Amino acid sequence: MPSPSSSPLTVLSKCTLYPNQKSTLSDLKLSISDLAMLSCHYIQKGCLFPLPSLPFHSLLPHLKSSLSRTLSHFPPLAGRLTTDSHGYVYITCNDAGVDFLHACAPGYCIRDLLSPPDVPDPFKRFFTFDKKVSYTGHFSPLLAVQVTELADGVFIGCAMNHAIADGTSFWNFFNTFAEVCREATKISNVPDFRRDSILISKAVLKFPEGGPEVTFNPYEPLRERIFSFSREAIQKLKATVNSQKLRTDEELNAIEWIGKQSNDNYHNNKGKVEEISSFQSLCALLWRGVTRARKLHPSKTTVFKMAVNCRMRLAPKLNPYYFGNAIQSIPTYATAEDVLCRGLRWCAEELNKNVKAHDDAKVRHLVEEWESNPRCFPLGNPDGTAVTMGSSPRFPMYDNDFGWGRPVAVRSGGANKFDGKISAFPGREGGGSVDLEVLLAPETMEGLESDLEFMAYASSSWCN
Template identity: 35%
Template sequence: MAKKVEMLSSSLVSGTATASISRLELNPWDLRFLPVIPIQTGLIFHSPHFQSQQNLIQHLKNSLSRALDFFPPLAGRLVATPHGGDMASFFVACNNAGAEFTHAVAAAVSVSDIVEPRYIPEIVSSLFPINVGVTNYQGISKPLLAVQVTELADGVFIGCIANHAVADGTSFWHFFKSWSEISRGSESISKSPIFDRRSAAAGVDDNRLIHIPTLEENLMAPSQLPPQLKVFHFSKEKLGELKAKANSEAGTDKISTLQALTAHLWRSVVRSQINNNDPTTRVLIIAIGARARVSSLPDGYFGNALCFPALAIGEDELLQKGLGATALRINEVISEQTDEAIAREAEKKVQTGRAWVDVGGGPPLLVGGSHRLDVYGCDFGWGKPIAVRSNNDRKVEGLVAAFPAADADGIDLEVYFKEEMLQTMEEFLTVLPQ
């Protein structure tokens, strides 16, 4: 039997109650994501114990509807207000227009078909909702949240696409976990979202007029030759070795596990590209959560709270000075992200219409995500997820996402490069750097 995904039904799911807010203003942190693609991530589970397909789907629809009561922006629509010429401001109308819910089946696709291949297989793209738009700007006419539940031969995949102008990764997983809590039978959620933009950092709590002509273009242009998406797994033991080596070489104890891993990844990427006639200046861009760095931001802040500091290092310095020197530079750049610096960075980027500012050099390595996200706490009532997977469609080469691994204290890196590059990287990533 051919491995294909059959779409059985699609409908809109609205909240059950009157929305707690009528509109959500978008600030510069949010606006800079209008020209790029939405968040596209899902979880794979073992088969739930339900009497029938219909019981499972109706249960998930009902629990999604109740979850949207707590997250009304995700059931709303993006609104652009023209201000003459090519200028507009944006907000989310919390009008309960609904999230898209698709039910699909892939009877010949097993859990192992998704989690065991060397590269994330093409079939995974079919496990996410279709026709949701190329960029976040198209949330004007399309749902801001789209869900696809695909029944597999021996499991279930729940794929979610969320408009990135409305939510960042932290807010995305806040919603996902809250939905799972309601699915398990809870009447409330463990952490309430906070939508008040006045709690945002100084300089980012206002809605800005921005130019709109290019917003329908994806500014994270995909490669001409489709790269592959591969998951590199790092165990607790391997991570401990990397962290210890980085701190020892740098003569410090302040380099974190993720900083050491990011340095190892960056050096491995450069070593893999060294014969490709690329520019000698290498650029690393790191997506850093601002909630713990901006004093006025509460933990439950719903929206985008990210900064993207960039680090440019010469190729020779990057490779010759070792893991510790690179990790220390990363640590220093991250430590510089104060309240004022984060607000200033957001201001620059909304003016350029990009999530980050070009800093010269070769194509950047962009590292996002976090191993601290409670991905495996998303238990819908039939056990924790087996694995997390992202859609490999329309991504930009050099994009890396960090997730917690299924095993305790491990980290998985989803890395998007051409196959030849990934094969070379694997040789460097799987050994402790000398």
């Protein structure tokens, strides 16, 4: 059988699909979280499934019909972006349609795609709209679905304009698509299209002629791996982090020069140790591993950026299924010396402190700050010190049964990838397991792979 890197992929058909009911939804004004994403690539996420029992000549019409019905629940996806005379950007729900592609790649097997240490390039070919910037949604579809036949499976990949949806909205659509395909009588999670929150602003974001471009080099050489963390490994990591109530003598000696020899930072105001969450423990582990692998100067400032869902942080809260972007970035800064010498607990506490502080007041402060200087979101890692955590292990990525079983894996395309970009997925086995999609410079990845602390908890082989 040909290697995955050389096997052909052929697009057999492409068509435009429309909602099966006409939209009655008015134009939706982009929020400040939406506008900031106009310089980002389309979201590219998809699921790898075992081969359906239904032959493709019967399956494809069913998928098309199901997508058409799903679009009636999500009218913005079949629309286009428009900018009015005042510079405000809207989604016009005009039923202009979405792209649907059927591709065939008989040289690819599930095991061959999932067993290599690095994520193979073919996954990037299972999506259309490669490196497409969201601003182009003014004249291009806002959604494209590609269904790719494999030798023993099928991949369903969705490319969705990032200026109209974040991960929460993306996966609600994907879940609903699967639900409709299973002939559900009604959908479980009805999207909320209201535009009445603090995120809807009178500020105008101005663009250069031709529209914005991504703020990073999308062609830099990178390695990409999926590191898996079992439920047991996560529990062990969390227990380790939360047992580090006191610094060791070695850690005290390492930071003695800055005169920080007390244990006060490890306790809250009542003298009790603050428990650190599993995910914050995992983020701290990653921050340390990547910082160590980069071999940064001890005085170099590093930053760990976490994307957070603001729906539940605002007062009043947004609907959990508010459709659009409702995310902000939480940066945590520390020198390489502190990240590496102060231990897992300290790093996790720094992350925890900033996440807890990101309340309604903080969200509103960042809204006001953006309104004073409207700008697109600056993705990237220009000085080589950043780690950017996106997606979420809470997203229901494996709750996608189109009628022939749950996915065997979740993968992304080539969109929005740069050195230090990390995406968190739930592990397939559930129970709190987590997969991290890690993008790093080749030499940094090599260092992370040999990092004893990091690899004590991680595994990276699906076929074991």
